Amino acid sequence: MKEFDKEELRERLTPEQYKVTQEEATEKPFENEYHDSKEEGMYSCVVCGNPLFSSDTKFDSGTGWPSFYDKVEGAIGEREDNKLFMRRTEVHCAECKAHLGHVFPDGPNPTGLRYCINSASLDLDKK
Numbered sequence: 853m854k855e856f857d858k859e860e861l862r863e864r865l866t867p868e869q870y871k872v873t874q875e876e877a878t879e880k881p882f883e884n885e886y887h888d889s890k891e892e893g894m895y896s897c898v899v900c901g902n903p904l905f906s907s908d909t910k911f912d913s914g915t916g917w918p919s920f921y922d923k924v925e926g927a928i929g930e931r932e933d934n935k936l937f938m939r940r941t942e943v944h945c946a947e948c949k950a951h952l953g954h955v956f957p958d959g960p961n962p963t964g965l966r967y968c969i970n971s972a973s974l975d976l977d978k979k
Contacts, residue, residue: 853947853948853949854856854900854947854948854967855865855948856899856948857902860873861873861874861899864915864941864979865898865899866953866972867975868972869898869972871972872951872972872973873898873899873950873951873952873972873973874950874951876951877889877970878941878953878970879917879970879971879972881915881916881917883916883918884886884916884917884918884970884971884972884975885971885972886918886971886974886976887916887917887918888912889910889918889925889976890978891907891946891978892907892908892978892979893976893977893979894906894907894924894976894977895907895910895918895920895969895974895975895976895977896974896975896976896977897945897947897948897952897973897974897975898950898972898973898974898975899948899950899952899973900945900947900948900950901975902927902945902946902948903924903927903977904922904923904927904928904945904952904969904974905922905923905924905925905927905969905974906922906924906951907918907976908977909921909922911959911960913959913966913968914915915968916970917969917970917971918968918971918974919959919966919967919968919969920966920969921959921960921961921962921963921964921965921966922948922962922963922965922967923967923968926946927945927946927947928943928944928945928946928952928967929943929944929946929949930942930943930944930946930955931944933954935965940954941952941954941955941956943955943967943974945970949952950973951973952967952969952970952973952974953968953969953970953973954967954968955966955967955968956968958976
């Protein structure tokens with residue numbers, strides 16, 4: 853696992869990127885960089901650069917956050933999240949543990965999953 857000094861991250865990341873990835877915050881829906889992006893490429897972790905999602909698996913979920921129906925194999929870790937009086941599955945970067953968002957079982961085929969991800973946790977490496 854890659855570990856980063858919190859002060860170095862505060863200097864390198866924007867305040868919103870830090871709050872999302874390090875403090876498990878959620879950015880506002882529809883007011884984030886990638887929610888409606890159609891650009892092709894690989895979405896990577898903003899903290900460590902680990903490839904997470906291909907634009908080929910991105911879809912418009914109508915939620916206001918970038919959504920993907922599949923992940924790069926081995927790139928995502930999961931854990932139960934019982935905050936906000938509900939049971940959800942939190943997803944984080946498997947490489948550095950940066951918070952990304954949540955996964956829900958209401959996505960399209962072929963997986964039936966919806967990875968609902970904060971734009972602030974992502975970098976898009978365009979094709």
